[in-house]
Every structure is written in structure tokens, then in C-alpha cells.
Amino acid sequence: MPYPARLNPHLEAARAHSRQWARDMGMLDDPGVWEEADLDSHDYPLMCAYTHPDCDAAELCLITDWYVWVFFFDDHFLEAFKRSGDLAGGKAHLDRLPAFMPMGGDLSMPEPANPVEAGLADLWVRTVPSRSGDWRARFAESTRNLLNESLWELRNINTGRVSNPVEYIEMRRKVGGAPWSAGLVEHAVGAEVPARIAGSRPMRVLKDSFSDAVHLRNDLFSYEREVGDEGELSNGVLVLETFLGCGTQEAANAVNDLLTSRMQQFEHTALTELGPLFVEHGVDPISAAGVLAYVKGLQDWQSGGHEWHLRSSRYMNKRATASRPLGMSSVTDLLGAKRLRAFTHVPHRRVGPSRIPDLYVPFQLRLSPHLDAARRDTVAWCRAMGLLDTGVWDERQLVDIDLPLCAAGLHPDAGPEELALASHWLAWGTYGDDYFPVVFGRSRNLAAARIAVERFSGCMPLDGSPAPPPANAMERALADVWARTAGPMPPEHRRELRSAVESMCESWLWELANEIAHRIPDPVDYVEMRRSTFGSDLTMSLARLRHGRRIPREVHDSGPMRALVSAITDCGTLINDIFSYQKEIEFEGELHNCVLVVQSFFDCDYPAALGIVDDLMASRMREFEHIVAHELPVVCDDLSLDADARRDLDAFVDVLRDWVSGILNWHRHCFRYDEESLRRHHRPPEFRLGGPTGLGTSAALAYAGGLA
DSSP states (O other): OOSOOOOOTTHHHHHHHHHHHHHHTTTTSSTTTOOHHHHHHHOHHHHHHHHSTTSOHHHHHHHHHHHHHHHHHHHHHIIIIITTTOHHHHHHHHHHGGGGSOOSSOOOOOOOOSHHHHHHHHHHHHHGGGSOHHHHHHHHHHHHHHHHTHHHHHHHHHHTOOOOHHHHHHHHHHHHOHHHHHHHHHHHHTOOOOHHHHTSHHHHHHHHHHHHHHHHHHHHHHHIIIIIISOOOOOHHHHHHHHHTOOHHHHHHHHHHHHHHHHHHHHHHHHHTHHHHHHHTTOOHHHHHHHHHHHHHHHHHHHHHHHHHHHOTTTOOTTGGGSOOTTOOOHHHHTTHHHHHTTOOOTTOOOOSOOOOOOOOOSOOOOOTTHHHHHHHHHHHHHHHTTTSSSSOOHHHHHHHOHHHHHHHHOTTOOHHHHHHHHHHHHHHHHHHHHHIIIIITTTOHHHHHHHHHHHHHTSOTTSOOOOOOSSHHHHHHHHHHHHHHTTSOHHHHHHHHHHHHHHHHHHHHHHHHHHHTOOOOHHHHHHHHHHHTTHHHHHHHHHHHHOTTSOHHHHHSHHHHHHHHHHHHHHHHHHHHHTHHIIIIISOOOOOHHHHHHHHHTOOHHHHHHHHHHHHHHHHHHHHHIIIIIHHHHHHHTTOOHHHHHHHHHHHHHHHHHHHHHHHHHHHSSSSSHHHHHHHTOOOEEEOSSOOSTTOGGGEEEOOOOO
16 A cells, blocks of 8 residues: 555534435435444445545535445345345346436436435436536446446356456456546546546556455455355455465455555556656646546545545454454565566576467367468468568468468358458468567667557548558558458448557557566456457457347447457467467567466466466356356347347357367467477578688578567
């Protein structure tokens, strides 16, 4: 906890106001949820006074009322629906709440039927008039996520299922409410994040890392209450107990390590990424000061939330003030050993051949019959585009990599032209992934790399106009595959595809920045960014646009569908990291490999880290199977999908199965990751100095470091 806690001087005013407000809303009249003594002992005004130390009395009262409401909602939902497992009743309750968050100038609402609705109606009209439309939309979305994803927790309790760590971190951001809290921080400090940067990676990472730290801290304090009393399964300590197969204290220590890592990610992003972000988007000084006030508000929330947990009776037992909760920092943690490890990796060390466990991919492989033709076509296309003239690849390497084999598994039903085009996309993305470290990584020229990425957007015109003349082989190749792919697409599909390409290219900049700083990334940040660096967004977009035309947008935007795609994507990226360990660690000096990230985070050896990554990959695959079997049918029923849409959804799920099966088959049979191929691909080109020839003159042979 690097920030000092401070207390707002208007605490007593907030206490008196919030007690009366809860009574007026009927929250103290609901039997079995709260009595006034419960409200007083939880002391939410104290929490808000610690987490918002600088706002005036009126603002503190408003913020406190929001927290009284959200905690009442949580406890009411527990008593009314979680304990009884009433999924239908919980859904009906949640379906009414968006009506009490109108977005336009007309703030009229239905008549509230319970204290939750009454509180939300009152708070909405007191809060939104002073905020922009962009802030309203973001805050309403985070509020809906907070409310609706309670059904996810309820479903997990009903099935007796403990989520895996990746799923847990992602879903906890919604059900835990910290992103919602971040929106209230903007309100409390009287500043908004400008709309043009609100969706950027740095602002997203600040919110996510803030949220993760808040939630993991809460899990440490609330373990006894949630797991012992409530039968709750959404607790990080329990998740890691189950996933790592360890005791409670060991799991709690791991949770605290992850909490510390997320705090350090917050600091790293705030100190290294905000300044360049302001320059890139032309943020004026006043707006920049507002963003920094928001960042300071998030820091205040961290320290204040910690202080409140130490004092509130909501979580801790009677010995709370006399002892530390589970997982509090040890001396070595305070000395920053984990942070130092992230910067002290020795590159290019010998690790030996990658060890490949028996990976859990329970789907049958299918391959396109047009594979051989696509192989010949891809070599010709890469040669024509100039991709074999830059020193990054030669024709032998391209044949060894065998990207059409991957495309043939990803698209087993594709015709000859479609398979060739898919192979060209894979060739372009894989070439770019190899090109950026060689051209920009060795020169540490992040500015030039950013210019290159910005130019890629111009190669993908949305209006069907010709792309500008290419400056290099990558631009020429991108303009070619874009024109052939986007031409038949409607405008909204073009935008989606271009966004996926841009997301992949921008993720290469994130990798370069870490390489330049020589920093092994935070494990949560790594897993989430890996979906982009692997090109998953691109290949998934192509699959969705081809196979999901009759699937409503609401299905793709639903929580289960997003979780489904994330789970199968993570399987593909983890397969790649397992196979590419030797290539990346020994031959390329790479820092972006999940096995290495786990080694650094848990301070363990290669076999132990490999076991954890393999287990995570299998866990993500089981999560995929769980969603298909149990959650997608609920989405279909909730949205009343017709038979055609359901068939298209089933077909899209088959596409995802083909995707991961094709990924695994390619890794097993291409010549990119085995040690013999690695030594061949990374052998420096040789040339002879001028001078004598013949017997005894081999000492004149010199080696020049190649680009490949």
C-alpha cells in the first residue's frame, strides 16, 4: 500500500445523512437484510470519507448514498435470490433496473417497487445532470455490468463451480464494482476523462489494475465471511486454492502477490504511458490536469479502502484490529523483490528444447483439401509483395513456417481462393510479429514503430477508395489483402475488421515498450494483451464475419459470448507460448511468454511454470465447454433467438473448435519451434573476406549477424 490514507473532515455529516437516506428509501424496513445497527457497524460513510478525502460535504453525502445503495443491493440480492438459488427471480429483479437510469434529458422513470429501485431512482437524478453524455453512458454501462453480472455469481453457486483465475479476474471487475467506483471518482474530483482517450489502453489499464487491486484486497479481508458463511465461490483466495491445489494461507499469499503486481502495474502505466498519451491525442493542459486528478483519486481510493477494511465490521472478525488479514505483505514483498525480478531477466539463456505436455484439446481436426495449392500460392504472394526481400524471412523459412497449414485447420471448409486469402492474412500478421522486434526492437526506436502502425490504417480505407502508395513491403501486402477482403463487406464489417488489425498492431508497440524497458509484464496484463499480440482479434473477426451473419449483435455483446471467445483465444495463445518457449527465450531474448511470466511471478523453475500454464490452458478449455453447455442456451432463451440464429450460433461455436484444433495441429507439424529448425533459422549468414583461398584459409571466414 504505497499511498497514505487521509480522512475527509465531513465524515459526521455523511453519517447522519446516509442513515436518514437509507431509512427514507426503505432499506431498513426490508426484513432479513439490514437493521440500523448493521448499517452503523458497516460504516460506509467512513469508507467514503477515506476513499474521497478532498470533496465537500454535499459531494461526500452523495457518494456515500451511492455506496449505501450498492452494498444494500448486494446484500438484498444475497438474501432474496442467492441463498435460495432463484435464478428466474434474480433475472426479473435485474431486468427492471435499467429503467431507472434514463440517458436523455427526460429523467422520468417508473414507480419504484422496492428499496433498490427507489434508491437508484433518487441517486440518478441527483448525479447525472452535472455530467456529460459520455460520462453518463460509461457510468450506466458499469452500473448495468455490476448488477447484471450478479447472475454469473448466482449461476456458479447453483452449479457448485469455482472459476479459473483468468475468468475470475475478468468477471470480478464487473461484479466487484470497482470500475463503477472509478466512475464515481471522476464525479467526486470534478473532472472527466476526455472521451477521445477514455477507451485507450493506458486509461483502460489504469481502471483495470485499480479494480483488480481493490477486489483482491477485498477477497483477503472477506474470505472468512464469504466462503465460511455465505457459501460464496467468487473469492480470489478460494480460486487460487482450487487452481494451485494449495492451502488457504499459501493461496492468500499468492493473492497478495497478485494484488501488489496490479498496484505496480497501475504505477508503471501512470508514470510511463500517460504523458505520451496526452501528446498523441493533443490533450490540453486543463484536461490533462483533470486526468491526473482522477488518477490521484484512484490512489486515494486504494489507501482509503484498505483503511476502511481494517475498521469495518462487515468483513473482519473480532481480532481484526489486532492482526493482519490473510496474505498481508512479508518483509521480502516490502523490499520489492517481485518488482525487481520483472526487470532482471537474463535474455538468451540456454533452456533446451521446449517440453510439450499432453495438451487438452478435445476436438477433432479438420483440414481444407486445398492446402497444397495454398502453400504454393502463399510463397508466390509473399515474393510478389516483397516480404522475402527484407532479410526478415527467406523462402526456406516461409516454407518451414507453413502458415497455409494453420489456415487449412482454421478454415477447413474454405474454397481455394478463400484459403489462399486466409493464408495471406496469417503470413502478413506473422511477418509483422517477426519484423517489429528485428527492425524497431534492436534500434529501440519506439517512435518509428508508432509511425509505422499509424500508417497501416491508411492502407485500410473504409470507403473503398484506393490505398495510398505503399512505402514498404508490409504496407503493400496489407493494402492487397485488405482490398480483397473488405471489398464485398458492408461498412460496419469493414470497421470491425480494421479495428481488429489496428488492435494487433498497437499490441506490437506494447511489446516493444516492454522490451525497451526490459520488463516482464504483469501476468494479468500479459494474458489480456496476448489476445491481441497473437492476432486473435483478427482471426476471430474474420471467422465471425464469415459464419455469424444471422447472430444478433446482442449475442456477441453478451457476457457469456465474450467469455466464450476469450476462453478459446487464451487456449490458442497458451498453446503458442508452450511450443515457442525455447524459440522466444533462448533464440530471441523475448520477454512475452506466459511460461516466463509465471516463472518470474512465482519465482519457480521451468517445469513448475510449464505445469501451471498447462493447467491454465486446460482450465480455459473447460471454461469454454462449460459456457457452451450451460450459458449459451440461457442467452438463446433470454434473447428469444429463432431457429436460424441458433443454427448460426452452433456453427460459430464449431468455428471456434476448428480454430483451436487448427492452432494445435500447426504447432505440432510446422518447422518453426523444434530445435533443429530454430538453429537453422537463426544461423547467421556467412560471407568470405577478400584474400587468399584454398587449404588453410578458413580462418578468413567471418560471420555477419543477420536480421532473421
